[in-house]
Amino acid sequence: MPLPEKALIAQIRWMTQTTVRGRGRILVGIGDDCAVLGLPPEHEILVTTDFTLEGIHFRRDWHPAESVGHRCLARGLSDIAAMGGEPVAAFLSLALPHDLPQSWVGRFTRGLISLAEKHGVTLAGGDTAESPNGILADIVVVGSVPKGKAILRSGARPGDRIYVSGELGGSAAALLQMQTQDTQRHRKRSHSGGAKELARVTTGVSPRAYSRHFYPEPRLELGRILREKELATAMIDTSDGLSTDLAHICQESHVGAELNSVLIPLARVGKPARAVNLDLALNGGEDYELLFTVPPSKRIPSKIAGVALSHIGDITRSRRIFVTDPQGVSYKLHPKGWEHFRR
Amino acid sequence: MPLPEKALIAQIRWMTQTTVRGRGRILVGIGDDCAVLGLPPEHEILVTTDFTLEGIHFRRDWHPAESVGHRCLARGLSDIAAMGGEPVAAFLSLALPHDLPQSWVGRFTRGLISLAEKHGVTLAGGDTAESPNGILADIVVVGSVPKGKAILRSGARPGDRIYVSGELGGSAAALLQMQTQDTQRHRKRSHSGGAKELARVTTGVSPRAYSRHFYPEPRLELGRILREKELATAMIDTSDGLSTDLAHICQESHVGAELNSVLIPLARVGKPARAVNLDLALNGGEDYELLFTVPPSKRIPSKIAGVALSHIGDITRSRRIFVTDPQGVSYKLHPKGWEHFRR
Numbered sequence: 255m256p257l258p259e260k261a262l263i264a265q266i267r268w269m270t271q272t273t274v275r276g277r278g279r280i281l282v283g284i285g286d287d288c289a290v291l292g293l294p295p296e297h298e299i300l301v302t303t304d305f306t307l308e309g310i311h312f313r314r315d316w317h318p319a320e321s322v323g324h325r326c327l328a329r330g331l332s333d334i335a336a337m338g339g340e341p342v343a344a345f346l347s348l349a350l351p352h353d354l355p356q357s358w359v360g361r362f363t364r365g366l367i368s369l370a371e372k373h374g375v376t377l378a379g380g381d382t383a384e385s386p387n388g389i390l391a392d393i394v395v396v397g398s399v400p401k402g403k404a405i406l407r408s409g410a411r412p413g414d415r416i417y418v419s420g421e422l423g424g425s426a427a428a429l430l431q432m433q434t435q436d437t438q439r440h441r442k443r444s445h446s447g448g449a450k451e452l453a454r455v456t457t458g459v460s461p462r463a464y465s466r467h468f469y470p471e472p473r474l475e476l477g478r479i480l481r482e483k484e485l486a487t488a489m490i491d492t493s494d495g496l497s498t499d500l501a502h503i504c505q506e507s508h509v510g511a512e513l514n515s516v517l518i519p520l521a522r523v524g525k526p527a528r529a530v531n532l533d534l535a536l537n538g539g540e541d542y543e544l545l546f547t548v549p550p551s552k553r554i555p556s557k558i559a560g561v562a563l564s565h566i567g568d569i570t571r572s573r574r575i576f577v578t579d580p581q582g583v584s585y586k587l588h589p590k591g592w593e594h595f596r597r
Numbered sequence: 598m599p600l601p602e603k604a605l606i607a608q609i610r611w612m613t614q615t616t617v618r619g620r621g622r623i624l625v626g627i628g629d630d631c632a633v634l635g636l637p638p639e640h641e642i643l644v645t646t647d648f649t650l651e652g653i654h655f656r657r658d659w660h661p662a663e664s665v666g667h668r669c670l671a672r673g674l675s676d677i678a679a680m681g682g683e684p685v686a687a688f689l690s691l692a693l694p695h696d697l698p699q700s701w702v703g704r705f706t707r708g709l710i711s712l713a714e715k716h717g718v719t720l721a722g723g724d725t726a727e728s729p730n731g732i733l734a735d736i737v738v739v740g741s742v743p744k745g746k747a748i749l750r751s752g753a754r755p756g757d758r759i760y761v762s763g764e765l766g767g768s769a770a771a772l773l774q775m776q777t778q779d780t781q782r783h784r785k786r787s788h789s790g791g792a793k794e795l796a797r798v799t800t801g802v803s804p805r806a807y808s809r810h811f812y813p814e815p816r817l818e819l820g821r822i823l824r825e826k827e828l829a830t831a832m833i834d835t836s837d838g839l840s841t842d843l844a845h846i847c848q849e850s851h852v853g854a855e856l857n858s859v860l861i862p863l864a865r866v867g868k869p870a871r872a873v874n875l876d877l878a879l880n881g882g883e884d885y886e887l888l889f890t891v892p893p894s895k896r897i898p899s900k901i902a903g904v905a906l907s908h909i910g911d912i913t914r915s916r917r918i919f920v921t922d923p924q925g926v927s928y929k930l931h932p933k934g935w936e937h938f939r940r
Contacts, residue, residue: 392724
């Protein structure tokens with residue numbers, strides 16, 4: 255793990271020193287060729303890796319640096335949650351353009367570290383490089399789960415009920431809002447040609463009013479409890495959007511599904527808060543909620559670990575996914591693979 | 598682990614299907630939120646992560662795609678070797694520009710897979726994205742080592758002998774050669790202005806004559822044997838160059854070193870083969886040899902696992918690193934942090 259940039263080394267060393275030292279399983283952290291991790295006996299290792307690329311996953315003019323750091327780690331932690339696992343350590347590969355202000359890196363780091371601390375995850379290593387273009391991050395999260403207990407995508411059976419945590423569509427609504435403002439800005443610019451005029455339109459999208467987009471909360475405690483109580487037969491996180499993520503479960507489990515549109519929890523966003531439309535809830539990604547299936551014999555409370563749970567439909571034998579609307583009309587739900595916004 | 602690009606998904610699925618299935622410890626590979634790995638009892642986990650960025654770590658006009666794939670994985674495997682560990686699984690995050698020819702990806706993949714097969718490593722997951730600029734890869738290698746047996750950088754003691762495997766400077770010599778040719782090309786271009794003239798100068802640097810640069814061989818078997826026979830007190834791979842990597846060992850072990858310049862194995866490169874100069878052997882990086890220290894009580898053969906081993910100096914109490922030349926003159930060796938070539 256070469257660390258070419260002195261400032262970055264200092265930054266990353268600071269990160270490890272300030273991070274809560276997880277579950278005492280980091281035997282060797284930054285400063286050797288590899289990190290060395292211990293695992294509790296009778297556990298298996300979980301590994302997930304996720305890119306965060308400027309212009310693909312975030313934009314510097316849209317996302318505060320703290321939010322970029324938070325979202326970077328949240329993506330990995332959410333994957334661990336979706337297996338019912340517990341995070342042990344994170345590894346951050348970070349390539350930065352040479353002219354990036356040091357303050358950006360500091361704020362990115364604070365966003366990442368504060369989420370790591372909250373979940374007792376140690377930043378145990380990584381790589382740094384100079385980026386030829388834009389900010390590039392890759393987060394690796396290593397977790398653990400008792401042997402044979404990981405909740406896979408492949409365990410759903412016909413008759414299982416489909417649940418989702420929290421609300422859907424809130425993250426995509428923020429993106430839509432920012433895209434709309436961008437278009438307005440461009441129009442204003444081409445009319446007035448003045449930077450002064452431009453500044454008046456740039457109101458930004460408040461991270462508070464759209465917290466599920468800027469500061470998504472990985473559902474680690476919920477995932478762990480579902481695994482411990484053996485409530486879920488299959489699970490995934492809604493990173494690509496309900497239609498796509500449910501299709502993953504159905505494909506891996508060789509089943510189909512029927513959703514009831516009125517049961518889908520629509521996110522409430524903005525100020526004053528308004529519910530998003532059904533399309534965003536069905537197809538918008540990056541909400542990082544848990545989507546899971548429950549056998550008919552098990553009862554699910556309305557909340558676990560403070561997170562609301564909604565029964566949104568059922569698993570079927572048919573291999574197809576349908577949505578039924580309030581008029582009782584059913585239509586096929588196509589996985590509209592959540593595409594990150596393009597520049 | 599969202600996989601937005603269909604072609605890439607197919608590519609990566611193909612990679613996992615064609616890779617030898619390691620040591621039977623990959624319980625869940627690509628197709629779930631996380632990979633699930635099993636570890637032999639009484640073992641610890643090794644994790645390393647390394648960027649491979651176009652324009653920083655390679656250039657498309659200098660490096661064949663197969664070499665980029667090979668080098669990408671070799672960097673991670675070499676870190677595992679430097680701990681005396683055994684690789685279990687690799688995870689590849691790959692972001693590609695939308696206009697990259699599919700054939701490039703195929704050749705990159707073949708280079709990576711053929712090295713993975715050689716060492717019984719499974720590609721167990723990763724992430725794919727569209728890159729806003731240039732090819733971006735991040736390789737994660739997870740390995741294992743018996744509890745407490747990882748060879749760290751911090752174990753060197755005064756009186757230990759310093760050994761290095763193979764030859765040094767060969768990788769940097771290739772870069773130097775390519776840079777020189779680039780300069781010549783630019784001069785020709787500014788004189789003649791003709792593309793025809795240009796083509797005649799573009800001879801390229803033969804990967805065969807500079808194999809240590811294009812196809813470095815991670816010293817996994819050597820590292821494992823050194824660990825099993827408990828021959829090494831400290832170890833690192835020469836990714837940053839001897840002067841920098843030895844400084845890492847000295848810093849972590851709180852010791853110094855004295856090297857004998859005539860004992861340093863100079864790489865022989867090019868056609869006809871010529872030895873590189875001492876400066877390249879001392880400061881050139883990316884040779885991926887193993888640099889390790891041996892207590893006075895242990896004997897080291899001239900070769901282990903077919904790799905030549907050279908006793909190049911000794912660990913001292915002084916906290917400084919010196920090189921003695923053939924005239925008996927000593928000078929201080931400064932870590933000339935290997936900087937990857939800039940565009």
